Amino acid sequence: MASKSKKTNGRVYLVGAGPGEPGLMTLRGRDLIAQADCLVYDALVAPAMLAWTKPDCEKIYVGKRAGNHALPQEEMNALLADCAGKYTCTVRLKGGDPYVFGRGGEEAEYLHAAGIPFEVVPGITSAIAGPAYAGIPVTHRSCCSQFTVFTGHEGAGKQPCALDIKGIAAAQGTKVMLMGMSRLRATMEALMAAGQAGEVPAAAVQWAATGRQKKVIATVASLADAAEAAGVGAPAVVVIGEVVNLAEKLDWRARLPLAGRRIVVTRTREQAGELSAALSALGADVMELPTIRIADPTDRRDFAEAVVDSPHYDWLIFSSPNGVQRFFRAFFAVYEDIRELGGARIAAVGPATAAELKKYGLMVDVMPQKAVAEELVAEFDRKADDFGGVANVTMLWVHSEQGRDVIYKELMKRQAIVDECIAYNTVPETEDPTGAGARLAQEGADVITFTSSSTVRNFMALNIPLPKDCRIASIGPVTTATLREFGLAPHVEAREYTIPGLVQAVQSLFA
Ligand code: SAH
Numbered sequence: 001m002a003s004k005s006k007k008t009n010g011r012v013y014l015v016g017a018g019p020g021e022p023g024l025m026t027l028r029g030r031d032l033i034a035q036a037d038c039l040v041y042d043a044l045v046a047p048a049m050l051a052w053t054k055p056d057c058e059k060i061y062v063g064k065r066a067g068n069h070a071l072p073q074e075e076m077n078a079l080l081a082d083c084a085g086k087y088t089c090t091v092r093l094k095g096g097d098p099y100v101f102g103r104g105g106e107e108a109e110y111l112h113a114a115g116i117p118f119e120v121v122p123g124i125t126s127a128i129a130g131p132a133y134a135g136i137p138v139t140h141r142s143c144c145s146q147f148t149v150f151t152g153h154e155g156a157g158k159q160p161c162a163l164d165i166k167g168i169a170a171a172q173g174t175k176v177m178l179m180g181m182s183r184l185r186a187t188m189e190a191l192m193a194a195g196q197a198g199e200v201p202a203a204a205v206q207w208a209a210t211g212r213q214k215k216v217i218a219t220v221a222s223l224a225d226a227a228e229a230a231g232v233g234a235p236a237v238v239v240i241g242e243v244v245n246l247a248e249k250l251d252w253r254a255r256l257p258l259a260g261r262r263i264v265v266t267r268t269r270e271q272a273g274e275l276s277a278a279l280s281a282l283g284a285d286v287m288e289l290p291t292i293r294i295a296d297p298t299d300r301r302d303f304a305e306a307v308v309d310s311p312h313y314d315w316l317i318f319s320s321p322n323g324v325q326r327f328f329r330a331f332f333a334v335y336e337d338i339r340e341l342g343g344a345r346i347a348a349v350g351p352a353t354a355a356e357l358k359k360y361g362l363m364v365d366v367m368p369q370k371a372v373a374e375e376l377v378a379e380f381d382r383k384a385d386d387f388g389g390v391a392n393v394t395m396l397w398v399h400s401e402q403g404r405d406v407i408y409k410e411l412m413k414r415q416a417i418v419d420e421c422i423a424y425n426t427v428p429e430t431e432d433p434t435g436a437g438a439r440l441a442q443e444g445a446d447v448i449t450f451t452s453s454s455t456v457r458n459f460m461a462l463n464i465p466l467p468k469d470c471r472i473a474s475i476g477p478v479t480t481a482t483l484r485e486f487g488l489a490p491h492v493e494a495r496e497y498t499i500p501g502l503v504q505a506v507q508s509l510f511a
Contacts, residue, residue, distance in 0.1 A: 010084035016123015020210035037087035044095030047434035077110040097125040130208035130237030135251035143242035144173035152180020169194035174241035181234040185224035201244035206236040211285025256283025264448040266455040289436040290429040291458035306421035311342040319399035321356040326423035371497040373406035391415035453482035
């Protein structure tokens, strides 16, 4: 039981995460995740949502994984009470809707009894979204005017059977079953024995609204065999009814260009979002396996001093979007006004870095179309007449601890006075809260994407063998060169060295 003696202002939010696709979460739910001091989540929650949390949010996984059982409900309740004692905002994130077979009701009752304030944020249930993502509307004017949702968990073969099999068999309209895969055959047989027509169309949709979505279409009588043959198992939504006849015609999802392709994203968890979202939107099954993390530079004092001195330079040169973010986070810790930066000219290594600068209202004076150091130097040469060259000009070069020193050396050669501002350190990511590493090793992938040399180096350091037939996509020539150092040849390299360029390159593999 929760100890009532602990005085707390903590609130618990029971939030529905939707069926899988992160875009199907409510705005309210997303805001709460961003505010949460503690996030308690289970297996059917999209990993991408974990990246919406604050950096210091405590994340607690309570689902089943690889042989571990889910937390028993009493322990779950006690955990929520404990979190409410420690944190102002605890988000209990549940797949689909928290009150549709999610035990949300039990948790709410418990919180109420313990005197812990709570709120509920409904989510899109898989009972409706699952069929929709497989081309099946749960109702349709021409064939049904009601639908029934039931759990297969309490169904046939379980003693005592809590399901009203007769009532479900006799019901009109569409029938949707959740948690029914382990007893699928017995439940279908029991329904037929109770009068359900065996020839009515039926479908099972596994991992609906995620990249791993798989469906099988059959009839009530043949669904168990068909699902077995197609390898469709839990978690799946089963739909019974005439609406299933629309599944082929309305399957918009299967027609997406990357449908059925599993693609690995190795960027940092914070930065994976843009690439993952673009690939998911094209139908891909995206697996985020962050190999690196952006950390403070080893010499934080040096960095701070360089930022304090930054208004005294003629030029500021930024080598990456991370550098821009880290630089300005430190800048605004010291200065209040962007005008303190003075009138320095600005150079960016490529379009993504320039886009990051634009967020601060800063335009760039020099930027190559191709985001590599050599091109930036060449661009300085091409534009030299515009600003009188770089000789005797002071420059602050903002970059990472790992980068190459091409910019430094080449600009020094041209008599510029270049100081370094090391804004961050790229370190190996050691956490894998979604089990992506194990999944990659077990299930393989169609493509693995590399967005920088450090993603390559740190992926190799993880020692996960590259799956058979897995193709490699590289964001540009520098990353490609690093791949070659490890004896790997990319199957495709982005023509424009940006995330959209990389997405295009991946798509071209399957054109
Ligand atoms: N509260 C959830 C349901 C929890 S019970 C909701 O509203 O969706 C868990 C069951 O939901 C699974 O056994 C499966 O039947 C179904 N389910 C949840 N997410 C699913 C998904 N992405 N694809 C298919 N079925 C899903």
